[in-house]
Amino acid sequence: MAIDSIPAAALTAMLNQWNTNLQREFKIKERLAFQLRMDAISTFSRAQMSGPSTSPTSTDFGRITSQSSATNRWLQIQGRIRF
8 A cells, every 4th residue: 555545634643622611500490500601622622633644755754734624723602491
């Protein structure tokens, strides 16, 4: 197997993306509750690097020259009434 036939995705490190969730439930009455929830996708908003160049004839062989299109930080707030 030639080196330039190895997919770049196989050479990249594992995606370093942290997702978090906070949730709180407020009892209003015995059978009535309000639930508040916040989700944070890519909490630390770290840069994700693409795979290295795998073409042995390239001057950038083995170098990582770009970032992947990873998700930027994204927040979502939800409210729910349970009865």
